[in-house]
Amino acid sequence: MPSTEPKLISGNANRPLAEAIARRMSMHRGMQVGLVDARVERFNDQEIFVEVYENVRGEDMFIIQPTSKPANDNLMELLIMADALRRSSAARVTAVIPYFGYARQDRRTKARTPISAKLVSNLITHGGVERVLTMDLHAAQIQGFFDIPVDNLYASPIFALDILHQFDGDMSDVMVISPDVGGVSRARELATRIGAPLAIVDKRREKAGEVAGMTVIGDVTDKKCIIVDDICDTAGTLCKAATVLMEAGATEVHAYTTHGVLSGPAVERISKSVLKSMVITDTIEASDPVKSCPNIRIVPTAPMLAQAIVNIWSGTSVSSLFDTASLVPIYEGLYPRGMWGR
Template sequence: MNAAARDTDMPTNSEPKLIAGNANKPLADAIARRMSMHRGLTVKPVEARVERFNDAEIFVEVYENVRGEDMFILQPTSNPANDNLMELLIMTDALRRSSAARITAVIPYFGYARQDRRTKARTPISAKLVANLIAQAGVERVLTMDLHAAQIQGFFDLPVDNLYASPIFALDILHHFKKMDDVMIVSPDVGGVARARELAQRIGAPLSIVDKRREKAGEVAEMTVIGDVKGKRCIIVDDICDTAGTLCKAADVLMEAGATEVHSYITHGVLSGPAVERITKSVMKKLVITDSIQPTEAVKGAKNIRIVPTAPLFAQAILNIWGGTSVSSLFDNDTLSPIYEGLYPGS
């Protein structure tokens, strides 16, 4: 490609532009406000309509000129996953055909991530299929958070930045728990040990594991605690809470093993079906989730569910990508603390 051709692909505007689907507009607005604060000027999501025809087909119209712009589409592919995924793909196509210079998909919650391998014969690897669809639509970069399996980054033949909630959780735990000598981090299964260990190291806490034997999807047959949790305030750490059956049973098992109280820090609060009711009736003192998925009114009204914001982290990551600076620097407490200074003073 010659220099003249490259020049036409460069953004003509000196600012990044955000556009949002319908999956989590409050988060998009919060990210825009944080970007405004950092940039010292007003940043608003690009005016567009993303709606459905009577037969439920999705239609997108972008009202602003985006030619040569560095575009960031904010759209988690949460429930309804298929609708939100199609919105993302169609918005990408609209921007590509409108000559946007670069399109980054900001997907706080990456749907289909649990289908990352073939567990039985004649089953799909849907996460790979979704990665192919996103790339084929015209996305050139993906920004996401706490992928269910780290190898999903390799499903894309384009750059993927996978942010982590553990630095935010570490700040939150240190702020709310104060005294740390009786805190124990717990992984709800063997597969999540790496995630739990990383948080445990950040706050200087020991690690325990709940070993579960699952008979079939959605049901847990047996649970055993590996490690001594007697007299400890246990914090269960995981990436996804769906129906909350496993989580609530793990809390029961920990209390039976002598824990004084149980809290949970989960990145993505899917919270399907009976989840909220189970959590409110459980022995868990508090479930802390992020706003990667737009919380329902039931979630916001639950007495023992608290939501921590991801907008400061995503806003800074978007600005770092736009400015060509490090995104991995945001994994560091020293970098992240100033971004969350208003929420966790003195951290």
């Protein structure tokens, strides 16, 4: 007989996050929740092979697999795991993709270019996935690329908890900064949550990957600036924006970024920058240089993702996790409940 509990399976993209989600779900359910015993490995020619050792017939399965670097390998792992579960008669397959790769290719920016995010969504849908759970999609319209339900969680409630904790509830001189015009809505949401004003760094590019100049829109004099963004890749724009803010009169600059891609020279740039701190989440498994960088800190998403999985499995609201009242008990062990009364 099928079990009455959701079942988790993980690829190789972010095993520590999958294990953390399983631990949190064990706390929620009051019973041991582990990862389904399976092997996800490669043959000598790098073809991916999946074998599930447990019976999953009639089960509600959740595949935990961000499509981070190497994006193509991790995406194929996800698709092959989904196929293996469908062929094993799983009742439903939900893909938990904390970081959705290819999301930056969400539109045609010039002639004869692809919309890769749409292609990836088609692959996932036709691969047997019936629902997707993700976090901070680069563009909200990507949800419409799927012909299946998509639950897009937001990191801003977690960031709000962390900011109020780190700044001890004193928001009098804190200002939220959007690193570009396109990220204003994301920055505005966080600013509203913590009751802080908003400013924008307007950047101009002469060609892709190169920033020609930056201008601060708003008065940041004597402010503690918090730059908020969804993805940090090479950190060039972020570090330059921090320098511009300091030159404009800010007293200190912090950064909150959901997905720490941090490729190439990113960690070195951040360690040598004027950033006092940079906070990322664990949607992408942190490398050793990231873990050892003194001004990079990682906040967990496992509590929110675990609760979202339980809500999907039980048929209750996922959007309730956007509310502070619902989120505070989940993170109470990390951030004291009392600070919200200040």
